[in-house]
Amino acid sequence: MxxxxxxxxxxxxxxxxxxxxxxxxxxxxxxxxxxxxxxxxxxxxxxxxDPATKAVLPTLTAPIEPQVTAHNNDATSIAHLTTAQQKLYQWEYER
Known part of the structure; x- marks a missing residue:
């Protein structure tokens, strides 16, 4: 070991x-x-x-990626967001 x-x-x-x-x-x-x-x-x-699990488990699904339009309806990229909006978008993306 x-x-x-x-x-x-x-x-x-x-x-x-x-x-x-x-x-x-x-x-x-x-x-x-x-x-x-x-x-x-x-x-x-x-x-x-868990090796002790015998049950049928739900299938893992990928999380939904955040969209810039959720922070600014007119934005087409992260560059179109304010600094505060970019920080929130980045936090959601990393989460």
Whole structure:
């Protein structure tokens, strides 16, 4: 098993690179799964990757991309938006 510790952000990466890693006394498999579960829960995806899930899940769909016309009816590009409108558009786009 390989682990990396970055003291600047206190982040641990667990890599299961040998069959023995799953059966060690420290139980590396649970550490690895905890990290993956934490990330998936933060992104509201755990139900799709949970190995215990047996249910039929809804299909993931891409979010609707924001339109500049939602911020200014006459705009045809982001350049036609005010600074405040551009910031709101950018926030919606990144979300």
């Amino acid at each position: 390989t682990t990396e510790l970055d003291p600047a952000i206190t982040r641990v990466t667990v890599v299961l690179d040998r069959a023995d890693d799953c059966f060690s006394p420290i139980d590396n498999w649970h550490k690895w799964l905890f990290i993956r579960k934490d990330t998936a829960q933060k992104n509201i995806l755990w139900q799709y990757v």
